[in-house]
Amino acid sequence: MTTVTRFAPSPTGRLHVGNIRTALHNWMLARKNGGTFLLRIDDTDPERSREEYVEAIRADLAWLGIVPDGEERQSQRLAHYDAAFEALRAAGRVYPCYETQQELELKRKIRLGRGLPPIYDRGALELSEDDRAAKEAEGLAPHWRFKLDHDAPITWDDGVRGAQKFDPAQLSDPVIRRADGSWLYMLPSAVDDLDMGVTHVLRGEDHVSNTAVQIQMFTAFIAAQYVAQHVPAFAHEALLVGKEGKLSKRLGSLGCDAFRDKGIEPQALVALLARLGTALPVEPIAETAALVETFDLGTFGRAPAKFDEAELERINTALVHQMEFADVAGRLPEGMDEAGWHAVRPNLSHVDEAGEWWRLVTGPIEPRSFEAEDRAYLAQAAEELDWGEDPWRALTGALKEKTGRKGKALFLPLRQALTGMDHGPDMGELLPLIGEARARERLEAAAQG
Numbered sequence: 502m503t504t505v506t507r508f509a510p511s512p513t514g515r516l517h518v519g520n521i522r523t524a525l526h527n528w529m530l531a532r533k534n535g536g537t538f539l540l541r542i543d544d545t546d547p548e549r550s551r552e553e554y555v556e557a558i559r560a561d562l563a564w565l566g567i568v569p570d571g572e573e574r575q576s577q578r579l580a581h582y583d584a585a586f587e588a589l590r591a592a593g594r595v596y597p598c599y600e601t602q603q604e605l606e607l608k609r610k611i612r613l614g615r616g617l618p619p620i621y622d623r624g625a626l627e628l629s630e631d632d633r634a635a636k637e638a639e640g641l642a643p644h645w646r647f648k649l650d651h652d653a654p655i656t657w658d659d660g661v662r663g664a665q666k667f668d669p670a671q672l673s674d675p676v677i678r679r680a681d682g683s684w685l686y687m688l689p690s691a692v693d694d695l696d697m698g699v700t701h702v703l704r705g706e707d708h709v710s711n712t713a714v715q716i717q718m719f720t721a722f723i724a725a726q727y728v729a730q731h732v733p734a735f736a737h738e739a740l741l742v743g744k745e746g747k748l749s750k751r752l753g754s755l756g757c758d759a760f761r762d763k764g765i766e767p768q769a770l771v772a773l774l775a776r777l778g779t780a781l782p783v784e785p786i787a788e789t790a791a792l793v794e795t796f797d798l799g800t801f802g803r804a805p806a807k808f809d810e811a812e813l814e815r816i817n818t819a820l821v822h823q824m825e826f827a828d829v830a831g832r833l834p835e836g837m838d839e840a841g842w843h844a845v846r847p848n849l850s851h852v853d854e855a856g857e858w859w860r861l862v863t864g865p866i867e868p869r870s871f872e873a874e875d876r877a878y879l880a881q882a883a884e885e886l887d888w889g890e891d892p893w894r895a896l897t898g899a900l901k902e903k904t905g906r907k908g909k910a911l912f913l914p915l916r917q918a919l920t921g922m923d924h925g926p927d928m929g930e931l932l933p934l935i936g937e938a939r940a941r942e943r944l945e946a947a948a949q950g
């Protein structure tokens with residue numbers, strides 16, 4: 502059977518690092534098994550869904566290199582939900598309720614006060630035909646709950662958490678449809694997972710109790726012969742937390758834009774999120790195929806995964822050091838060629854810092870002042886410049902021999918005079934880029950002090 506996974510964001514905001522991770526894992530799971538990855542836009546809530554967020558979700562996935570094999574939108578599938586709802590209704594698995602929010606809140610408080618779990622008491626199931634008619638006559642429209650079957654525990658073998666067991670009697674019958682006919686998350690998602698042949702539902706552990714409900718829904722749909730497909734496999738990954746181990750508000754607002762603005766490469770985010778919270782080592786792996794190859798739900802741990810921005814920065818730096826000129830050509834300063842990229846690359850944490858180092862080549866550089874002895878040395882260096890294969894080696898070789906200087910005394914004044922800095926890219930690579938005329942000019946200027 503072909504693997505079908507899906508990522509199902511609600512377009513009520515930008516993707517944050519937690520949903521990016523879920524999207525990535527679903528995509529990797531599909532890729533690993535040669536399957537299909539769907540982007541499903543959960544836009545049943547017209548009040549909160551925005552088209553600009555749909556576009557931003559698509560753009561963010563594209564930036565990360567996550568390419569969906571298809572896109573579905575819940576707002577275009579409302580007729581399917583109606584049909585599924587009618588099938589459940591005919592099977593006696595949904596029922597109308599008339600309580601107001603305040604009434605429900607009061608019931609909750611009373612149950613809590615009695616030490617009972619604050620679940621719905623199924624009061625609406627006690628209503629007679631006449632009671633309901635009376636409510637409708639008052640102009641009250643019902644909202645609808647799915648009736649859980651209390652007869653047997655709900656069980657599944659979770660791809661990350663292992664054997665799961667829920668007592669349905671400890672869960673509220675979930676509201677699935679509002680009084681105005683609009684849908685809450687639970688039913689459309691289950692209908693779509695069945696209709697779209699989703700084989701693996703991989704999502705955050707905040708959905709574990711939804712899964713218990715949806716498993717009963719799947720069974721009810723199948724029993725009502727609404728659809729005949731099998732129930733998907735489920736896996737719930739541990740939550741992503743800040744590096745202190747706490748749920749972090751900041752993570753909820755950290756998205757692709759913020760990472761891009763900081764100069765983070767999408768591959769760095771992918772390399773980190775692919776393995777964070779798993780038993781596999783987080784490494785600066787540039788090739789997504791290599792990450793996909795090792796993807797395995799069996800390596801996922803149950804402890805919260807700690808997202809550390811410093812770790813992301815380290816991976817980014819290591820990846821930048823591996824990037825080829827062709828990967829970055831469009832983002833480099835004017836005139837910077839392959840040799841220039843190779844010279845500055847080891848000094849970068851972010852690609853956009855290339856410009857700062859490139860200025861050491863193009864100038865102007867920071868003028869430095871030197872002691873008399875170094876000035877004489879630099880004047881001699883200007884004379885010794887010999888533009889062959891490897892001008893830096895030639896220059897330092899000649900100066901070493903003629904002045905007897907070595908180590909820092911030999912190299913540092915040259916670097917300072919030629920670049921205006923104490924540290925920086927390898928001079929052997931940089932000097933040919935600076936060029937003979939500019940190099941002589943800089944050495945002479947430094948020699949004059």
Ligand code: GLU
Pocket residue numbers: 508509510511543686690703704708
């Ligand atoms: N729209 C839901 C969410 O963003 C989807 C959950 C799911 O994967 O079923 O939480």
